[in-house]
Amino acid sequence: MDKSVIAAIPGHWLIGRLSLEGTRIQEALNDAGTDFLRLSDVEVHAPAKRECVSKQPEVIVPKCKLEFAVIPTSEHEAPEKRWNNRTARAVFKAFVTVGQCAISGHLHLPSKPADSQYTLVHQLGRFFALTEATFSFSGHGGTQLGAPLLFVNRDLVSCLHVDPVQPDVGIGRSTPDGGDVQLCSPHGSPL
Structure with a gap:
């Protein structure tokens, strides 16, 4: 596939x-x-x-x-594997910089981190997922783009901050029919 x-x-x-x-x-x-x-x-x-x-x-x-x-899609790439590999995860708001990009999103971890350094060193794989992510590039007018799922290279992270997500924040949103979500700027213009 x-x-x-x-x-x-x-x-x-x-x-x-x-x-x-x-x-x-x-x-x-x-x-x-x-x-x-x-x-x-x-x-x-x-x-x-x-x-x-x-x-x-x-x-x-x-x-x-x-x-x-x-x-750029909310459809999971291996639903059977996802179902069989379910583990309880806590969700935290995260802010990351990598290269010329600032990224915000939800970070899913097995437990509440003691601090961001512990998270970076001990809780994240080489590429870690951020869901409901927004990102922008410095020098590009501050235009924010959004994506349902984004994977960050831990080795290239230059800044990380992790906060608990407030209880009223919705996690795992997708289209009602489970279809694709188009990658768009916050103003609605497609990329």
């Missing part, structure tokens, strides 16, 4: 498809057996200009250069 993904690397966005072959995106990102991701049907975009600069049938991306990956 292929999954749409937007890979943020220094200076560019790669919009393409990631072949999962029965694994979840987070498993593919955290797989120690390979240091690369292979994307197909790729559009290379320059975020500063918001235009496609190249189209490639396939690219490889070194995971060490991948700042974060945006999953």
Whole structure:
């Protein structure tokens, strides 16, 4: 199964498809057996200009250069695996900076962290998920973008803050039909 993904690397966005072959995106990102991701049907975009600069049938991306990956759909990529791997998680609001990007979202952890350093060192995998994420790039007019799911490269985090989520915050929203959520700016314009 292929999954749409937007890979943020220094200076560019790669919009393409990631072949999962029965694994979840987070498993593919955290797989120690390979240091690369292979994307197909790729559009290379320059975020500063918001235009496609190249189209490639396939690219490889070194995971060490991948700042974060945006999953622009609320549909889970492996529902059977998700159901069988359910574990109780507490939800916390998080703020992260990576590269030229500031990201806010919900961080799902097995327990309340003692502090952000403990969380970064002991509770997060190499790529960790933020749900209901918003992000913006410095120098781009402060335009905030949103995504239902985003994976951040822990090794490239330059700032992390974790707060408990207030009880009235909704978690896990999706479209009523379980369909795709289009990646849009807060003003409603699609990316």
